Amino acid sequence: MIRSFLISIVLALAVAVHCYPAQYPKITVLDLTSRNAVQLESRQELCPSGDQRSVSFEFYASGANSTHELLQDALQGLQSFFEDPDYCLKDMVSIRVLDLTIASFIGKGVAKSSVKPIFSQLKEKISSLGMVHGTTMQLCGNGRTSEHTVGITIDTSGDATATEKIQRAWGRGECAEVSGLVTSTVEISIEEAAVAETTQI
Structure with a gap:
């Protein structure tokens, strides 16, 4: 009963917005243990488009093998x-349950x-590893700004502080310092807008 209730909240995308200090972007939290929901502002016209290109994500894994019965449902909700x-307008989102x-x-x-190819590759890597305590996949650095940075990190120990630190690094356009080893790089074809040029005045 509890599991069904939590999964239904994932798919309904119940949202609680947590505010952090001004120097950090706001993090939208899909809190699966809360019934509170906030209607997010709709801005369909701002959805980007761009060129298709193949990019290399770094994939990290650390800790012993573990499982979490809600992982696949949470990833699908995200x-x-x-x-x-x-x-x-929402680029920084977390799920906690x-x-x-x-x-x-x-x-x-x-x-x-x-979004679909990014999550598909992540799920495939997790399935091949059998899931571990900590898993992170990121696309960053090499001149990428925050607008062209992508990352997903998973923790099954209940340590939200560590995942928030990683997430905030991505929000600043930086590569996150991740514990564990780079087990592989993952080639994914994504569509992204061109990097905006800046003009010195």
């Missing part, structure tokens, strides 16, 4: 949120069409 054109935390960042320059 994917559905990012695919929804009503939420183009019991001891599971998933923190994500998809820059505003990355098109909605990129």
Whole structure:
């Protein structure tokens, strides 16, 4: 009964907005243990489009093998949120339920069409590993700004502080310092807008 209730909240995308100090972007939290919901502002016209290109994500894994019965449902709920054109202004989103935390960042320059291949590759890697205590996949650095940075980190220990720290680094356009080893790089074809040029005055 409890599991069904939590999953239904994931798919309904119940949202609680948590505010952080001004120097950090606001993090939208899909709090699966709360019935509170906030209607997010719709800005479909701001959804980006761009060129299709193949990019290399770094994939990290650490800790012993573990499982979490709500992981796949939580990932699907998060994917559905990012695919929804009503939420183009939201780039920093987290899911928390019991001891599971998933923190994500998809820059505003990355098109909605990129969400499915990103999550598909993440799910495939998790399935091949059998899931571990900590899992992170990120696309960052090499001149990428926050608008072109992507990252998803999963923690099954209940430590939301660590995932928030990683998430905020992505929000600043930085690569996150992640514990564990880079087990592989993952090639994913994504669509992203061109990097905006800045003019010196």
